[in-house]
Amino acid sequence: MSNKPTQPDVMENLSSLLKRRGFIFQGSEIYGGLAGTWDYGPLGVALKNNIKTLWWKRFVDDRDDMYGMDAAILMNQNVWKASGHVGGFADPLVECAKCKRRFRADQLEATLRDKKECPECGGKLGEERQFNMMFQTNVGATQDESSVSYLRPETAQGMFVNFKNVLDTMHPKLPFGMAQIGKAFRNEISPRDFIFRTREFEQMEIEYFVDPANWEETFNHFVKEVHAYTQDVGLPQDKVHEHEIAPGDLAHYSKRTIDFEFDYPFGKTELYGLAYRTDFDLKAHSTASGTDLSYYDEEKKVRFVPHCIEPSFGVDRTVLAVLTSAYTQDELGGEKREYLKLSPAVAPIKVAVFPLLKNKDALTAKAKELHQVLRKEFAKNGSTVEYDTTGSIGKRYRKQDEIGTPFCVTVDFATIEKDGSPVTVRDRDTGAQESVKLDDLVSYLAQKLGR
Ligand code: GAP
Numbered sequence: 001m002s003n004k005p006t007q008p009d010v011m012e013n014l015s016s017l018l019k020r021r022g023f024i025f026q027g028s029e030i031y032g033g034l035a036g037t038w039d040y041g042p043l044g045v046a047l048k049n050n051i052k053t054l055w056w057k058r059f060v061d062d063r064d065d066m067y068g069m070d071a072a073i074l075m076n077q078n079v080w081k082a083s084g085h086v087g088g089f090a091d092p093l094v095e096c097a098k099c100k101r102r103f104r105a106d107q108l109e110a111t112l113r114d115k116k117e118c119p120e121c122g123g124k125l126g127e128e129r130q131f132n133m134m135f136q137t138n139v140g141a142t143q144d145e146s147s148v149s150y151l152r153p154e155t156a157q158g159m160f161v162n163f164k165n166v167l168d169t170m171h172p173k174l175p176f177g178m179a180q181i182g183k184a185f186r187n188e189i190s191p192r193d194f195i196f197r198t199r200e201f202e203q204m205e206i207e208y209f210v211d212p213a214n215w216e217e218t219f220n221h222f223v224k225e226v227h228a229y230t231q232d233v234g235l236p237q238d239k240v241h242e243h244e245i246a247p248g249d250l251a252h253y254s255k256r257t258i259d260f261e262f263d264y265p266f267g268k269t270e271l272y273g274l275a276y277r278t279d280f281d282l283k284a285h286s287t288a289s290g291t292d293l294s295y296y297d298e299e300k301k302v303r304f305v306p307h308c309i310e311p312s313f314g315v316d317r318t319v320l321a322v323l324t325s326a327y328t329q330d331e332l333g334g335e336k337r338e339y340l341k342l343s344p345a346v347a348p349i350k351v352a353v354f355p356l357l358k359n360k361d362a363l364t365a366k367a368k369e370l371h372q373v374l375r376k377e378f379a380k381n382g383s384t385v386e387y388d389t390t391g392s393i394g395k396r397y398r399k400q401d402e403i404g405t406p407f408c409v410t411v412d413f414a415t416i417e418k419d420g421s422p423v424t425v426r427d428r429d430t431g432a433q434e435s436v437k438l439d440d441l442v443s444y445l446a447q448k449l450g451r
Helices: 007-020 042-061 075-084 110-115 156-160 164-171 212-233 282-288 315-326 359-378 393-402 413-417 438-446
Strands: 023-028 038-040 066-069 091-093 101-105 129-132 136-137 148-149 177-186 200-210 240-244 257-265 267-278 293-295 300-303 306-316 327-332 335-340 351-353 384-387 407-411 420-425 434-438
Touching: 007 023, 007 315, 007 327, 007 335, 038 042, 042 066, 042 177, 042 212, 066 164, 066 212, 075 282, 075 335, 110 359, 110 407, 129 282, 136 282, 136 315, 156 200, 156 306, 200 212, 200 315, 200 420, 212 257, 212 267, 212 306, 240 267, 257 315, 267 282, 267 315, 282 306, 293 434, 306 315, 315 327, 351 393, 359 384, 359 407, 359 413, 359 438, 393 407, 413 420, 420 438, 434 438
Parallel strands: 066 177, 351 384, 351 407
Antiparallel strands: 023 038, 091 101, 091 129, 136 148, 177 200, 200 306, 240 257, 257 267, 267 306, 293 300, 327 335, 407 420, 420 434
């Protein structure tokens, strides 16, 4: 029976499991770390690749109206002036006069904020000021105003500035979208909750262009598609919520925004955003660059600047939602265990293959042969089929459970007796073992893995 541990313990137990098993490490760990950065290890990157591949499949490969992009991270500084980021991409900052720690004013407890009291040392907090979150750098050998550039704080602008390139080369008809997956950087005042709020993260974004008359219909379509994607990655639907942003709290470019929130162990908070950005960005870039970013509707014989619906997904927040909801503690065969109940669609290792004993040549030869067959069938995008001979069979099962491998296949003496004999397939969640004939194994696993 599943027995969920208390919520703070989940984050501690989970992050230690993820480190121990090669999913996620502290950034620059051997130098004492760098706040707000995390490194994905071999299993973490496989999980992340699965999450990105499922997104690209749903939103790009399976549609006729979407154009993929991979724009540069460094962009002309005028992009960020026109988009409003240089002037307004800021969070309210307060600093304690005594301990010098800095806090995001809007994340302080209301009473402390009113009393201007430091949550760490009780000292006096200074006046609130706006802190711009963009990382500034200089491009080339000259360090002056003209060489200033920024690490992009969102991937979106890389698509707006390529709107005309896509129009001129692909000749799409409205409605159509541009989609991109890539890194974004924000100098967050207080990075927190593991990979939830970091200074370097990845986004999967769509800028979908429509005739303004149709914005609402498209917005509603993407509400459904966002939910469908959360199902693709195996998120429990009762933990995904919609939160309509009040008109007074909307970003400067948005006329309507829904935040998709998730029940993380540390509370219900933002997973994704869906915004109606109107024609704000295309108009702003048209004016600032002097390039016409309008669209000519051949049928209606009218020229206008399209409006934009933007679903924006955080990769790392998806990884965290997937991992926190998959983390499970239970008892199996009278022993306590902790494991990742990952959906097969995202599991880094789809199947593990073992010989029952590692010192019997006939067993290892058959297991290795089977490993190659299964690898051809099930290894994709960094997800693998693993061959393991370390420790006892019980230990191997335990390790595969911890890393979320849905099925383990054991080659034993019965398997090598004659052609077509069975292997034992063990199910991660129940521990149940089933005898499956070698000839039926690929189709059996394909069906179980949902392929
Ligand atoms: N282009 C719109 C945009 O960037 P946003 O709400 O600021 O909107 C979109 O960010 C998504 O990016 C968020 O819903 C979240 O998933 C992810 N995200 C934003 N800031 C993040 C951070 N500091 N760490 C990790 N993910 C972040």
